[in-house]
Amino acid sequence: MENPGQKDLLAAAGKPVVKFFGVGNAGVTLLDAVNTPEFAGANFIAINTDASSLASSSAIVKFHLESKLLCGLGSGGDADRGRALAEEQFSTLKSACNGANVVFILSGLGGGAGSGISPVLARAAREAGALVLAFVTLPFDCEGNRRENQAQQSLEQLKSAADGVICLPSQKIFKLIDENSTLLETFRVTGGLLLEGVRGVWQLLTRPGLIQIHFSDLCALVRDRHAENVFAFVEATGPGRAREVVEKILAHPLLDEGRALAESDAILVSLTAGKDLTMAEISRVMEQMKRQCGRAQIIMGAAVDAALKDRLCVTLIAAKQSSLTVSEPVRTNSWGGISTPPANHREPVMPRGRGQRKHSKPVQTQLPLSIVSKGRFDKSEPTIHGGEDLDVPTFLRRGVAMN
Amino acid sequence: MFEDSNIVVGLEIGTSKICVVVGEQNAEGAVNIIGLGQSLSSGVRKGEICDTEKVEQEVRAAIFEAEQMADVEIRSVYLGVTGGHIRGFNNRGVHPVVSADREISDDDVQDVIKNAKAINLPAENTVVHAVRQHFFVDGQDGVTNPVGMLGARLEVDMHVIHGHANRLQNAIRLVRATQLEVNEIVFTGIASALALLSSEQKELGALVIDIGGGTTEFVVYSEGVIRHAGVLAVGGDHVSNDLAFGLKVPLSRAQKLKHEYGSALITEAAKGQTISITNELGLTLKTVNLEHLQRIMSLRLEELFEIIAHELEKAGLTDYLRAGVFLCGGGSRVPAIAKLAERVFQMNVTHGHAGSMSGITAALDQPEFAAAIGLVKYGSLKNRRRERRGGLGGTLGSIKNMFGSFLQRS
Numbered sequence: 020m021e022n023p024g025q026k027d028l029l030a031a032a033g034k035p036v037v038k039f040f041g042v043g044n045a046g047v048t049l050l051d052a053v054n055t056p057e058f059a060g061a062n063f064i065a066i067n068t069d070a071s072s073l074a075s076s077s078a079i080v081k082f083h084l085e086s087k088l089l090c091g092l093g094s095g096g097d098a099d100r101g102r103a104l105a106e107e108q109f110s111t112l113k114s115a116c117n118g119a120n121v122v123f124i125l126s127g128l129g130g131g132a133g134s135g136i137s138p139v140l141a142r143a144a145r146e147a148g149a150l151v152l153a154f155v156t157l158p159f160d161c162e163g164n165r166r167e168n169q170a171q172q173s174l175e176q177l178k179s180a181a182d183g184v185i186c187l188p189s190q191k192i193f194k195l196i197d198e199n200s201t202l203l204e205t206f207r208v209t210g211g212l213l214l215e216g217v218r219g220v221w222q223l224l225t226r227p228g229l230i231q232i233h234f235s236d237l238c239a240l241v242r243d244r245h246a247e248n249v250f251a252f253v254e255a256t257g258p259g260r261a262r263e264v265v266e267k268i269l270a271h272p273l274l275d276e277g278r279a280l281a282e283s284d285a286i287l288v289s290l291t292a293g294k295d296l297t298m299a300e301i302s303r304v305m306e307q308m309k310r311q312c313g314r315a316q317i318i319m320g321a322a323v324d325a326a327l328k329d330r331l332c333v334t335l336i337a338a339k340q341s342s343l344t345v346s347e348p349v350r351t352n353s354w355g356g357i358s359t360p361p362a363n364h365r366e367p368v369m370p371r372g373r374g375q376r377k378h379s380k381p382v383q384t385q386l387p388l389s390i391v392s393k394g395r396f397d398k399s400e401p402t403i404h405g406g407e408d409l410d411v412p413t414f415l416r417r418g419v420a421m422n
Numbered sequence: 423m424f425e426d427s428n429i430v431v432g433l434e435i436g437t438s439k440i441c442v443v444v445g446e447q448n449a450e451g452a453v454n455i456i457g458l459g460q461s462l463s464s465g466v467r468k469g470e471i472c473d474t475e476k477v478e479q480e481v482r483a484a485i486f487e488a489e490q491m492a493d494v495e496i497r498s499v500y501l502g503v504t505g506g507h508i509r510g511f512n513n514r515g516v517h518p519v520v521s522a523d524r525e526i527s528d529d530d531v532q533d534v535i536k537n538a539k540a541i542n543l544p545a546e547n548t549v550v551h552a553v554r555q556h557f558f559v560d561g562q563d564g565v566t567n568p569v570g571m572l573g574a575r576l577e578v579d580m581h582v583i584h585g586h587a588n589r590l591q592n593a594i595r596l597v598r599a600t601q602l603e604v605n606e607i608v609f610t611g612i613a614s615a616l617a618l619l620s621s622e623q624k625e626l627g628a629l630v631i632d633i634g635g636g637t638t639e640f641v642v643y644s645e646g647v648i649r650h651a652g653v654l655a656v657g658g659d660h661v662s663n664d665l666a667f668g669l670k671v672p673l674s675r676a677q678k679l680k681h682e683y684g685s686a687l688i689t690e691a692a693k694g695q696t697i698s699i700t701n702e703l704g705l706t707l708k709t710v711n712l713e714h715l716q717r718i719m720s721l722r723l724e725e726l727f728e729i730i731a732h733e734l735e736k737a738g739l740t741d742y743l744r745a746g747v748f749l750c751g752g753g754s755r756v757p758a759i760a761k762l763a764e765r766v767f768q769m770n771v772t773h774g775h776a777g778s779m780s781g782i783t784a785a786l787d788q789p790e791f792a793a794a795i796g797l798v799k800y801g802s803l804k805n806r807r808r809e810r811r812g813g814l815g816g817t818l819g820s821i822k823n824m825f826g827s828f829l830q831r832s
Binding site for chain 1: 467468472506654655656659660663664666667668673711714717718721722724725729
């Protein structure tokens with residue numbers, strides 16, 4: 020833990036100071052959704068380049084990034100402008116993060132403000148000594164190339180700047196909605212999913228647990244795993260609730276039919292229920308989780324909240340180490356939707372002009388290796404067994420190097 | 423010309439080849455293999471048809487060859503089916519015996535079997551086989567024929583093998599299009615087991631693994647009945663594909679390398695060895711590390727066996743396999759595969775031989791034909807049963823009853 024802020028963090032592990040930042044139009048809307056009594060005790064800060072969106076926000080602190088360049092028209096969907104603005108106001112952003120232990124960044128990537136400001140804000144927050152978790156959405160495929168590229172670039176930057184990025188490709192929402200869903204409903208579903216993730220982490224941090232997940236556990240899980248984190252939040256009621264939550268987790272659209280679990284190398288499972296939570300239920304859920312992710316390190320927590328009555332909630336965060344192993348390029352796309360590396364050349368992320376942190380680590384970026392094709396099985400129905408795609412060569416899945 | 427009913431034909435549409443075996447059944451019921459036809463298959467992936475036109479032509483070619491060799495006209499076949507969609511599970515049916523004297527009658531047996539077949543399948547699935555295992559009379563285990571016994575409660579365990587109706591129907595329709603009748607469809611795993619196992623081995627308990635081009639079938643026999651069956655859509659094609667990817671050679675070259683240098687275990691001699699791939703002029707195009715080749719194969723095959731071993735462990739059958747494991751299918755030709763399987767299963771593994779039939783054995787002693795021979799055997803057993811029940815007239819009716827509901831849907 021070379022980060023000086025970390026020590027304070029661990030000292031205050033019981034009740035960390037949490038700040039929520041909503042960045043960009045989507046982020047501000049999400050922030051409003053989070054700003055409920057449930058999250059009492061947190062600070063809410065809205066940042067946008069568009070004044071009208073800020074005006075309607077319920078957040079207490081609002082930052083309107085503005086400069087003459089923009090003539091009051093917002094960033095115009097250009098991430099570079101957003102980034103330039105944020106760099107200009109870097110010190111302000113940093114001071115806004117001061118005193119926080121955890122900073123949540125909510126943002127929709129693809130537009131100008133969200134994609135431009137979020138990575139800079141993440142950097143500012145880390146420099147202020149906070150743990151940074153970003154919850155972001157990626158645009159729908161139909162939103163066009165430019166937004167797609169901007170979002171991917173921004174995601175890469177965010178990954179290297181924040182401690183953890185949990186990303187929700189909007190395209191996956193299609194599995195959850197039907198033909199007749201309206202646009203508004205669709206956005207509500209997206210927002211709802213993200214909110215579930217935020218709520219799950221929030222409860223982890225604030226609710227006293229019987230089997231406690233320490234703040235440091237969360238740090239350990241997301242830190243240095245700048246790769247893809249996926250989360251799932253499910254709940255069930257009734258006598259068969261333990262079985263039901265497991266089923267729901269395995270069917271969760273973000274987990275790719277449980278494949279994400281099989282590939283993760285660390286997962287965090289937190290169970291929360293009313294006073295009637297039994298040990299058998301915990302063990303049943305954990306048993307299944309263990310079976311699903313053989314190799315992963317499992318962090319488990321359980322908490323009792325009388326308000327939940329007979330509901331059983333499970334929050335699950337699965338993280339995968341991003342490293343340059345042979346098996347890596349196989350399925351980037353089955354995870355967070357990072358199917359193609361950004362078109363432009365990415366330089367190593369290490370040196371970063373002004374305001375450089377002492378502890379900033381060199382991050383090895385991923386080379387754009389060719390995606391493993393399944394050869395002659397490319398077009399046939401995949402053979403999934405125990406969460407593994409058996410069509411992919413065994414030696415790749417087991418990570419056996421052939422040199 | 424032979425009498426039509428004496429000819430039994432098995433047709434297997436496999437991923438790498440289509441093969442037809444013609445058997446002639448004599449009055450005693452013994453089968454003599456008299457014809458054989460095969461053609462390379464190019465329209466099948468993972469055991470399922472993906473190009474009907476091609477497959478139809480290839481089936482015609484194979485049938486023609488077999489007809490020539492056996493000098494008969496083939497009118498109907500027993501068709502082998504497989505594919506990753508096929509599953510097997512055990513189900514128990516219960517029936518209370520209501521007659522006043524508590525004697526179990528034939529009707530009671532029919533009823534309990536009907537109950538055991540009434541299972542919750544997904545709407546698009548259909549039953550391929552429902553194999554009777556054992557009866558229980560008032561909880562008494564291991565009754566093979568309860569008719570005439572006294573009891574209040576009759577139960578039966580069935581092994582039900584089911585698959586996706588449309589995909590099974592595709593194969594049947596294709597064969598029909600070649601002007602052949604389909605007597606029955608048979609899961610190829612069961613056919614292979616029939617070909618390889620003697621009744622003694624079935625009694626002792628045996629696992630048959632048929633490693634084909636696109637799929638691997640496995641069937642467990644114990645106490646004379648089928649206890650478990652399943653398919654994994656992984657086969658020899660996967661090995662070739664792994665090699666093509668790992669060694670960066672084209673698929674056809676990978677297949678050749680597999681046949682020439684393949685091994686299920688890394689041999690001592692292979693360490694540090696390289697193979698040069700030459701073009702037609704004898705110039706070296708590329709060198710391939712032999713150890714890598716064998717490691718890639720070994721990992722894939724080991725995984726395949728591990729998955730099966732795990733499945734059997736879950737079903738609690740590992741301790742019942744006293745006769746050991748029997749391998750067949752083209753995949754069992756890989757050198758040292760028995761040794762690898764022995765390592766995984768921790769028991770005796772042998773290459774199975776279709777021993778229970780006479781005829782042109784030289785052609786049939788090959789592991790690839792086990793399933794097709796098994797199909798003939800299945801057909802001959804059905805015929806024998808039919809004769810025992812008396813005459814052809816009643817038989818057709820009963821077969822239609824049993825399987826017609828499925829076949830007629832086409």
